[in-house]
Amino acid sequence: MRKQKIVILGAGYGGLMTATQLQKGMGMNEVEIQLVNKNDYHYETTWLHEASAGTLHHDRVRYNIRDVIDRNKVEFIQGTVVEIKTEDKKVILEEGELPYDYLVVSVGAESETFGIKGLKEYAFSIVNVDAARQIREHIEYQFATYNTEVEKKEERLTIVVGGAGFTGIEFLGELANRVPELCKEYDIDPLKVKIICVEAAPTVLPGFDPDLVNYAMAQLERKGVTFMIGTAVKEATETGIIVGKGEDEVEEIKAGTVVWAAGVRGNSIIEKSGFEAMRGRVKVQPDLRAPGHEDVFIIGDCSLVINEEINRPYPPTAQIAMQQGIVCARNLLALIRGKELEAFKADIKGTVCSLGEDDAIGVAFGKKMKGGTASFMKKMIDNRALLMIGGPSLVLKKGKFNLL
Amino acid sequence: MRKQKIVILGAGYGGLMTATQLQKGMGMNEVEIQLVNKNDYHYETTWLHEASAGTLHHDRVRYNIRDVIDRNKVEFIQGTVVEIKTEDKKVILEEGELPYDYLVVSVGAESETFGIKGLKEYAFSIVNVDAARQIREHIEYQFATYNTEVEKKEERLTIVVGGAGFTGIEFLGELANRVPELCKEYDIDPLKVKIICVEAAPTVLPGFDPDLVNYAMAQLERKGVTFMIGTAVKEATETGIIVGKGEDEVEEIKAGTVVWAAGVRGNSIIEKSGFEAMRGRVKVQPDLRAPGHEDVFIIGDCSLVINEEINRPYPPTAQIAMQQGIVCARNLLALIRGKELEAFKADIKGTVCSLGEDDAIGVAFGKKMKGGTASFMKKMIDNRALLMIGGPSLVLKKGKFNLL
Incomplete structure (x- = not known):
């Protein structure tokens, strides 16, 4: 047989x-x-x-x-x-x-680009390993180029993240931690760098507890992230994005890097x-x-x-x-x-959204948590995925042990 | 007074x-x-x-x-x-x-671009720290992008170095050592990478001892460098360079990176x-x-x-x-x-041309040398410059001690 x-x-x-x-x-x-x-x-x-x-x-x-x-x-x-x-x-x-x-x-x-013009051509998406390292290198190249030009283009130091859902917020948290390192590496004044999150919905992280959402926004803003909530991306271009402003008006945001994380x-x-x-x-x-x-x-x-x-x-x-x-x-x-x-x-069992290496918000086992506790929980969740698929040896090899 | x-x-x-x-x-x-x-x-x-x-x-x-x-x-x-x-x-x-x-x-x-069209716009020059790290990041970005594209552009993995003088040859030596690392980092088949050196003069390293020149070329060729000697760069373009071929003909070499090191x-x-x-x-x-x-x-x-x-x-x-x-x-x-x-x-006192981390050619104190001996001498020369300007403490801080 x-x-x-x-x-x-x-x-x-x-x-x-x-x-x-x-x-x-x-x-x-x-x-x-x-x-x-x-x-x-x-x-x-x-x-x-x-x-x-x-x-x-x-x-x-x-x-x-x-x-x-x-x-x-x-x-x-x-x-x-x-x-x-x-x-x-x-x-x-x-x-x-x-x-x-x-x-x-x-x-x-x-x-999912929802048919928005230019996104496929000009925006990056965090979809796989190839794309992830290209985004990393693209941002580095923008920073590396800034000081080589006689006429400095500050938009090279602007990173737009489209979408304030899970991926968008988690990416913002990492970016905010990464930017000071990039500034040191390429002799750039951190005040010249802009991280802008554009979200069409009236809130970030829809469905999350409002207290936790407020905490997340405050933490990211403190690290230099600007939120444009209730703002729709109309188009991505070679030089940045165009967003809706009020009823009929539009505004251009010049940006060297646009990452689409809206779905x-x-x-x-x-x-x-x-x-x-x-x-x-x-x-x-x-x-x-x-x-x-x-x-x-x-x-x-x-x-x-x-x-x-x-x-x-x-x-x-x-x-x-x-x-x-x-x-x-x-x-x-x-x-x-x-x-x-x-x-x-x-x-x-729960949902935890990272805000960078040592901060997070989430709900697990029915309990709200934020900061170090939530960050610890996030790493445990990450390690659990490794455990479930590859067993303890995979956790040891690839797990996250930078616990607080 | x-x-x-x-x-x-x-x-x-x-x-x-x-x-x-x-x-x-x-x-x-x-x-x-x-x-x-x-x-x-x-x-x-x-x-x-x-x-x-x-x-x-x-x-x-x-x-x-x-x-x-x-x-x-x-x-x-x-x-x-x-x-x-x-x-x-x-x-x-x-x-x-x-x-x-x-x-x-x-x-x-x-x-010095000798008035060659397009070099200022499309070629990099190793002129200062800003430019150096931009070149590094540009090459990384080309490698990082290669696998993200549905239609693979092999020219992204081609690096053209214009000029086989001192800077050109030393840069080729480092590049040849760097490429295997880049291939590992970005999952790229090393056979797809091309390093091409274009030199208008009839020889590389004019003025150097012919035995040493032959050694240098053989070593670099073994590591994957292709030399186009007696070949003049006519123009640099957005997609590569145009070189002279015979009397009146020209040929395009597509390259994601062009570094001009010819003077x-x-x-x-x-x-x-x-x-x-x-x-x-x-x-x-x-x-x-x-x-x-x-x-x-x-x-x-x-x-x-x-x-x-x-x-x-x-x-x-x-x-x-x-x-x-x-x-x-x-x-x-x-x-x-x-x-x-x-x-x-x-x-x-002497001139030593590096061919990468552990290889070099040169003449010092009237003696020809190559390989490890020349490489050691090169590092001593590098350390001597530090010593002469900043004294022993600067040598300890910035010196090269990866001696063979």
Whole structure:
């Protein structure tokens, strides 16, 4: 009898968790597993803002996939997914085709530009390791260039961050810590540097406790961040951004660096492959399968799960992706063994938003926290992700131990 | 009686040596000394190629001027020279005016582009600390960007060095050592990187012993450098350079980075101030004064001294600038004391050209040397410059001790 083959697309939090859980739960030779990923490494998406600001080296936010999979049970294939042909039960890679019996789609998110002109061309997005280190180097180059020019362009020292959601705020916290180092490195007066956060919504960190939001804003403002709240980005240009001002007026903000951190959408592979989706996210069945597809699981940022308490979708997070990976692995084995599938239920243990190396705000175990306590909690959460996927040895290798 | 005032313009090798020698040789309250420099630091011009390649941090190639001058005897003024008004005996700075009784002009060199189109706009020159770290960051940014683009542009990984003289060859040596590090940092296949040296003359390092030149070329080629000798740069463009090929043909070399290292000229302040000069260099009297100016000494890269053995000018080097500084200080004191001035005589102890951290070629004390021996000698020469200007404590602070 031919062994059933599971193909997992993407080695982010969801995909890699599925793979490592499967290798633990499966019997010897029970099933064939192939894990496909563009790079040979997994990266901590939730740490990329640090690599982008230059406060943590990008090699600290990634590790080799082969180091956490059991190569006797999981075959790793480095490849780039182009499209999924569900009718033919195969995946088209840039490198060739891959047939499957069961498929796990965990291909992650893309930056969502909401059709705003110029963002794709002129703004950076914190989407992966390549992008993160390019942002770091771009900012460094702006600072390095400033003193070489006879006519000094102060806009080289202006960094605009579009969006005051989770990623935007966390990136601002790192930037505010990084700027004094950059000023020292390139002989620049810190007063000439501007960090501006532009957010269309009427508040930063929507959904967060207002006390904590006020604390976060005050801390970041103290470190030099300027907030323009209730201000929509109309366009990104070669020299900066154009924002709405009042009813009809617009204003240009000149900036050497624009980082767009105002939202993500599911991967465009989802629509390309014919799944019904909202912004690349598929409303999955309780068992995490795509409606109408008995053999396709969709987890992580491309899945949409409703939080029934408030009747709105959960935001895509690493926490949910990992929890889905665990259930997805169990359901795959159940399918193969002819058992019943279980329903996924998110268990939100807490949410902590970093404000830089030693500061944070958050809610965990139902308690509000800020400052050092929250920062400690954030690092514990970061280490926990490593623990869940790679075990204690990975925590020792890549964990965060600069605890207060 | 009013004290005579000596103003020294520039704190490079020549100017700083003059200042430190004066403070040693002068009597208490014998003379007033002002030292003017654009930055508050001195940098080792002969080490800038290392900072440019990124193999030595730019803070290692500079030190604070106030740390080596005796502030009871020498007043340091941070200022930028615009013009010298010899008839009025004053210097125009961007920040104001400075009268003098005796003037030392040691304002250093500028990059010489020989009127080649586009070089000023599109090529970098290794001229100072600001420029060096910009080159380092520009190259890093090219490497960081390569993997972020869907359509890979291999020219981002091409570095063209114009000129195979001293600076060009030393920079190539550092670059060749730096590229493997950059490839590791940015996940780039080293085979995709190109380092191309374009030189119009029929040989590299003209004037050097042919055996040593062959050794240098072989070593650099082994590390991945391609030489295009007898090839003239016709133009620099936004995308690379255009070189002559045969009689009338031209060829474009696409390159993300072009560094022009094919020559220097004296500072344009010289011509602006009405001194008779060839490419910014004044043929000074044997006592180092400018012809027709009893009160103006010109030393370093803006002075021209003939090597009578071959009836050609000495190339401008740190070695000669420092020797001139010593004689200039003695002649200034002689002038003030009404004594006779002495004639400067260059004493070339040797010339060593680095090929990277652990390799070099050179002639010192009449002996040819290469490899580790020459590299050791090079570091000793570098340390000697520190010793002569700042004494043993500066050698300990900034010296090169990674000796083989």
